[in-house]
Amino acid sequence: MKTSVNFQYILKNREPEAAVKLVKNAGFAAIDFGFLTEEYYAETGLGEDWYRQLRCFANHNGIVFNQAHAPYPTSFKDPAKTAVRFWEVVRAMKHAAILGIPVMVVHPMQHLRYYDDGAPELLFEMNMDFYRRLIPFCEEYGVKVALENMWQREPENVINHSTCSTPAEMIRYHDTLNSPWITCCLDLGHATLVEDTPAFIRALGADRLRALHVHDVDGIHDSHMPPYTGVTNWTQIAKALKDIGYRGDFTFEVCAWTNKLPMTLHEPALKLLSDIGHHLVNQITE
Numbered sequence: 001m002k003t004s005v006n007f008q009y010i011l012k013n014r015e016p017e018a019a020v021k022l023v024k025n026a027g028f029a030a031i032d033f034g035f036l037t038e039e040y041y042a043e044t045g046l047g048e049d050w051y052r053q054l055r056c057f058a059n060h061n062g063i064v065f066n067q068a069h070a071p072y073p074t075s076f077k078d079p080a081k082t083a084v085r086f087w088e089v090v091r092a093m094k095h096a097a098i099l100g101i102p103v104m105v106v107h108p109m110q111h112l113r114y115y116d117d118g119a120p121e122l123l124f125e126m127n128m129d130f131y132r133r134l135i136p137f138c139e140e141y142g143v144k145v146a147l148e149n150m151w152q153r154e155p156e157n158v159i160n161h162s163t164c165s166t167p168a169e170m171i172r173y174h175d176t177l178n179s180p181w182i183t184c185c186l187d188l189g190h191a192t193l194v195e196d197t198p199a200f201i202r203a204l205g206a207d208r209l210r211a212l213h214v215h216d217v218d219g220i221h222d223s224h225m226p227p228y229t230g231v232t233n234w235t236q237i238a239k240a241l242k243d244i245g246y247r248g249d250f251t252f253e254v255c256a257w258t259n260k261l262p263m264t265l266h267e268p269a270l271k272l273l274s275d276i277g278h279h280l281v282n283q284i285t286e
Contacts, residue, residue: 001285002249003027003277004066005270008034009255013263020058022267027274030066031058032251033099035092041071042088051098059100067211067251068096068104068143074130075109082109086130090137097141103211105146105185106134108173110163114152123163124173131177138181146185146211147173149200151193151222159193159222166195167203174208185211187253189224192217192232198240206244213253214277224254227276238283250281 005028010019023031039045058065070089075082089106096104108127112119134145149170152162164170174184184204190213191197201209216230217223227234258269 001246001281002029002064002066003274003281004030004032004249004251005273006032006034006069006251006253006255008036008069009259010266010270012259013266016054017057020054020061020063022270024061024063026267026270027278028063028270030064030249030251032067032069032253033065033096033101034069035071035095036069040095041092043091048095048098051095055099065096065099065101066103066249068092068099068101070104070106072107073109073111074107075111075126077111082111086133089134093134093137093141093143093145097143101143103144103146103183103185105148105211105213106131107148108150108163110150110152113154114162115155115160120163120169124169127163127173128176131173131182135177135179135181138179144181144183144210146183148185148213149187149190149195151190159220161194165190167200170200171203171208183210184208185213187213187215188232188237189213189215189217189222189230189253192230193219193222197232198236201237201240201246202244204244206247209244209246210248212248212251214250214280215252215254224256226252226254226257226273227280234280235283238280241284246284250277250284252277 035041070092093104147164149164150162151159153159164173186209191200216225216227216232219231258266261269
């Protein structure tokens, strides 16, 4: 099980080669690449050679790209914007393939108010069409798509359920799509905000759950904090992952936290995060 960290915030402050070396020196085995700004997914963005060179440099330094995050949101109230975003997701998938990434997390559509009458079922139908349209590109590029459990700040501006935020709904999405190219990424922070996270892990099981977004929360906000700094019960999460025989990687999604620190503290902060990751992985695999 590789420890991995999301790359986009590290990349904001330094050249790609320096960012790769920083992650490697901190003790991570892999990098999660976020296609979250236009330069990474727009038609006029970085070309394919940029991704080839980045992969070559990373591999030369003994580190791989294990996971990606597609552009988000994946849907808008404006159908024209949603149509454009579909092809931006496809372009990101192509670039992920160049980096050698086997799985890309793609948010489900959730542009409707989830608590409105009929919204969950309407979103289900929209999402079935959306993900089914992606599967041929998965086959072409050799990249799996992972569903992610979401949240909305509704009603009354409080974080609450949204698309795939319950085990039953995520399982329904995954099993209805019924494709070897579709898997699940459980965002542990999102789950902690609205569900029993260890129970969520056990409900999905190892055959569905093949990726993680690892971060802690304060119980009120999607705060993307390092483990052990919020309300999440990491002992129980590690036990649940061990009990199901989890076979994916351990991928952090907390580097916005790192960027709040002075640049001189980025390396020790990432080293601490890596040490936390290895500590938790040892609990899962021993």
